[in-house]
Amino acid sequence: MSYKMQILQAIVNHTVFNLGSHSNMDNCVHIGYGIDDAYTRCMGTSIASICKNNKDEHLIFHILAGKLREENIQKIKQLADDFSVEVNLYFLDESVFQGLPTQVHFPLSIYYRYILPMILDVPRVLYLDADIICLGSLNKLCTLDLKGNIIGAVPDTEWMEIRRNRALNLQNHQYFNSGVLLMDIVKWNQFNTLDQVIHSLAKEPEKFRYPDQDALNLVLVGKVYYLSDCWNHLNIKKEQQEESIFLHFAAHPKPWNIAWTLSDNCNDFTKDLFLTYEQLTPWRNEPLLLPKNYKEMKNYAYCLFKNGQILDGIQWYIKYLKSKLVTK
Incomplete structure (x- = not known):
């Protein structure tokens, strides 16, 4: 059985809250998250900030999770109702990712972002870490031409780039942060990206300090369209406040x-x-x-x-x- 089939069979439930009338419209903005219970609260805040600042966009959210407390499931439903926005909740059998490297701050849910292009039949999806809030309009990002690349992403800090490129033995590569990923779904799947990152992680798990992010940087060299850092400000400075769209509470x-x-x-x-x-x-x-x-x-x-x-x-x-x- 292919890894793609294993992933698809690992989706044990799909629930839609507040199914919107615009679900099949071509101009919908599809946004995805991968969470566990610990990050449900901040993901709710992330979704609220996007809805608040993008009232004219047709937003559809996709949430991938392992197990969630019933209390959090009901709050996700309430959030969808409060903002009259469609929210898709997918529950996964986490055993499909067993054996991949994890750490205290990097649970299995970090790998859920890999699944989004496998389950969505749309041209592109915007993946966001749950600890990101939106401070402005997404319009420019949603209509951006990726110039034939598989993803759009923001370069990480200079010190991180030097450190991780050295550790991963990457030459002439601009190391990116995986907290914001604009994914071209067709190109992602054509490149067999999922299998490549999973293979890299399973082959040398000790190599990856930031597992999901390192693996993507290793596999997608030369296939990244680099976005302005306003789309993923890791440490916002005073002079960046007005231009920032996504503020990432990564630390x-x-x-x-x-x-x-x-x-x-x-x-x-x-x-x-x-x-x-x-x-x-x-x-x-x-x-x-x-x-x-x-x-x-x-x-x-x-x-x-x-x-x-x-x-x-x-x-x-x-x-x-x-x-x-x-x-x-």
Whole structure:
């Protein structure tokens, strides 16, 4: 059985919320996410921000997930109803990706983006990481000519490019961030991209520090149309605020974590931005999250130390050491 068939058979359920009358229109904007329970909340905020800033676009969302709590499923349904937008929810048998490399901050759901071109019979789909919010119109991106390339993506930071190109032994390649991917579905499938990235990951799993992203960079050399960084601002600067379309909260802590306002990533512009859009969702008014793994505990401890909260910092650093010993 081909890997494509295994993937298609791994879709155990497909539910459509608020089926729109424009589903078959040629000018629909198809947007996809790959999530687990931990990222459902921020994905809801991402969808709300897109709907809020693109009221004239015909939006259709596609969400791929493993298992989700019933509470989150109902909130996704409510979100679709609140914005009168079509949301497709696909549940996957995660065993199809067993054996691929994962890490604390990189669960199996990072690979779900690979599936979107396999299940959608449309010309292109825009994949977004769930921790991205939209601050403007998508019109220019949706009508962009990819010049024959398989994807459109934004170059990563300079230090990341140097480090990852060296690790992957890539020459004359501009390393891109996979948080925003404009996918040409026909070309993706013609190139057999899915099989190529899965084969690379399975062959040398220890090679990939950022598994899904590294594998895409390795396979798609010379097949990328590079987008302006306004479509994937990783660390927004003051001079970029007005031009930014997608703000990507890629680093930790996240804006829904208790450590957010103590971190260097938080500034006057970004401080309340995520929570402002979250108020438009069924997840509104949920409490900020405490650290849930040893990496987040360490980060929170350092934030507390830096802000002069020494005793609290010591307590969380001890929790970090205990959690790391158990995890290792």
